[in-house]
Amino acid sequence: PDVSDDALVERLDDWLLPFLAGDASFAAIKPATLSSALMALVPHDLQRKVDTLAPTHFDAPSGSHVPIRYDGEWPVLSIRVQELFGLDRHPSIANGTVSLTLELLSPAQRPIQMTRDLPGFWRGSWADVRADMRGRYPKHVWPENPLLAAATSRAKPRGT
Template identity: 95%
Template sequence: IKPATLSSALMALVPHDLQRKVDALAPTHFDAPSGSHVPIRYDGEWPVLAIRVQELFGLDRHPSIANGTVPLTLELLSPAHRPIQTTRDLPGFWRGSWADVRTD
């Protein structure tokens, strides 16, 4: 059985109102300020969002899930989708290391 098939089968057993709550607390995607719909990975200790740094321009708060209680680990990528930095503090990144990253 493929994981996607198993997931769909299990979710079919969950009442619709509970599915909506799960989707709100642990969304499958992040809607970036750029308009992109970027998948969130849940395969480790913390949820991870691998996203091009340019897609976060204008965002001054760190993205989170679970009503703001769980910050996403951001894998910040270059325009070529190469890893630049990992952070759980986007405002700190903008204030600090963004200047160094931008010059590279």
């Protein structure tokens, strides 16, 4: 569909109005409402393709369902590093053609490293990150070989 600014403004009552629930101003419209209204313009079969090629979330090895951000040049996955233990290939979307930029987080959800090469990170700077983080977060798991460790969203595995 034509989603140029002019076309959207011209047909505003057709595509946006059905999604508004008494919002009195444009500032009151939530981004999710706007997103839903715009996606309704896309034919259903193409919506499914978009959902497949550009998912809203990443299913981490830890079992977490982590949102993917599409607000920059590349899609970004902000995730605690422990949730990727055991993953030996870099996460991607679009049938493997677009690598996610990983914003690896500490247990306190603070960025510790950005990478587009997770296997390279495990082989390279992981040792330095591990040494630094073990001192700051001693209650969390910091294995020497993260590829052999079980991914976790918890501090220490149960029973230890």
